[in-house]
Amino acid sequence: MYSDAHFHLSERMKKILETNPLSGIISCTTPKECIEAKAFLSKHSSYTISCGIHPWKCDTITWKEMLPFLEKAQIIGEIGMDNVWCKKDLDIQKTIFEKQLQFAMQHKKPVVLHTKGMEKEILECIRLYPNTYHVHWYSCMEYIEEYRDLDCYFSIGPFPSVDKSVQKVCQLVPCDRLLIESDGIDAISWALHRNIQDDEYLSSLYTIAKQIGDIKKKTAEEILEITYHNLQRFLTQKTL
Template sequence: MYLIDSHCHLNFEGLAGRLGEVFANMAEQDVRQALAISVSRESFQEVLAIAEQNEQVYCTVGVHPDSQEAAEFTVAEMVAAAQHPKVVGIGETGLDYYWCKGDLAWQHQRFADHIQAANESGLPVIVHTRDAAQDTLRILKECNTNSGVIHCFSEDIAFAKAALDLGLYISFSGIVTFKNAPLIQEAAKYVPQDRMLVETDAPFLAPVPKRGKPNEPAYVRHTAEFVAKLRGETLEELAAYTTENFYRLFAKVKPWQGEAV
């Protein structure tokens, strides 16, 4: 039995300077692999370097939707980067109406470009959505998204059903453990076993009982334990199917060959 952190930011402050400790903590909690997420042109080079240097880490290529001024990747550049054996997804991309206001046509275009790159490369798209549920679903549908995951799920069952109907996976972060997250908890009970992932979004959103502290991949175990209890399952059951789902969605990832407890 082991877990995979399907979304973290290993190049961010608080993690990048202590990767040896981070990886040791992962192993101690049977978190055997992690997906390091790109959020900018600069960060892609950082997460790729971490993935190249560490067998248990893979990465993605993409630009986060939170800044209009961010340097863009062209679709062709993302498709080319996707040929690297350690690049297994496109994103993080999507829509964010919490941090961004006004005319957001640029955000919609960036999202569409990432979906096109994902479709052309055959890789899944990692979707960020905040206060933009209906437009997120609309663009995913209009762009004929082939495969992907709604990361750090923070919506309700209706959104979960719509995303599942589009063929997407749903990933739960430490937010699901928060007391003020009943709608997310209901969605976590609703999502079928074959479409669920777990993640940290480290160094953000540490789960209970680590809330308020910097998050790290090892803490995905707390989220997994909480969701398993919520669903009336054992941790071993949830770990088994979320790991299988990760390998199905991110098909380029080589399953962990090391010793698992």
């Protein structure tokens, strides 16, 4: 059973998913993306939408324009802060992040976190907003235990073998809190430093499962099964 706990819906991903149906979360970062994902979902019901103002868009997408979509979404995210891949003002990032954390907690919606470079600050923030959290593609050698002890889910991106911090996540986080994600077909190409073909999408998810399994002393098939069920549990989680 394949699952993809976090990806963005490009035209290419739509085509790939038409022929490789699986279970997954489509991450939408703008109203336009939410509308497109909803149209896709009308024909492909095995996916769930997550929606949130991404830290990279904290000063271009307004709370007002996103609010109707946050209200409809089952999952809030990816939201967070980032001081590595974007140079947006951190005060603006934090304000919009906390506003969304508060909204998610009040409306009992689980949250997907983007933590790049801001792992410590985000950990401090989420302690203030008890909820069910899914830490997307965590890549930091520190604070893994602290997030784990808050019962967070962790999605493992492409590929554990090329990132020591992702390996450390696999080692420290129990199997029942692990998920598999591609972050979209382009992210797989990015991780491999080459353009991959559409038909390499599923085999890439398999490779992630295999590499998690090597660390957890399980087969790729067992990891695919476990992560699939973990995703279903995350999706039906009733938050506090």
